[in-house]
Amino acid sequence: MSSYLTKHGARVAERGMWMAEHPSIDRFWTKVDRHDGCWLWTAGRFISGRPCFWVDGRNVQAHRWILKRLKGPLGDLLACHTCDNILCVNPDHLYGGTTYDNARDRIERGDNRNMRPPPVVLGEDNAWSKLTADMVRLIRAEVCLGTTRGELVNRLGIKKSTFQDVLSRRTWGHVA
């Protein structure tokens, strides 16, 4: 390194070269323990436990970032795991799923340790008629996943009696 560079300047130059040689996707893989099966994220995590990747000037969910990078935009879809390993970033174990897919997959795997579907927000006018078959499935799924009834009633803004009817299948009994 040229003698006129300060120590700090040298470090910055070195880092700049390193960054140029390691575009984001290469830098991503340096943080992953790749072996058979799940590929585990070894760098930072969010408080939620999800893998955290610093890229383009912000922290993003690592598994979501790599899924988008390799398979295209996710839109409103969640980055879901088929393996249910919250730290896994193996693209073969990731897919874009709806909240209901996510809940259903987790129930089928019999596991509710990690991620729950995000809140479903209904509008002001959340009358009974606004519930859809998918909503009913989600309500039942959330209860299976351990979300408390009080929490769901508050979140969805539905009456307790409505909620009980859905759960007991007095209404919406035709929905699987």
Ligand SMILES: [Zn+2]
């Ligand atoms: Zn995995």
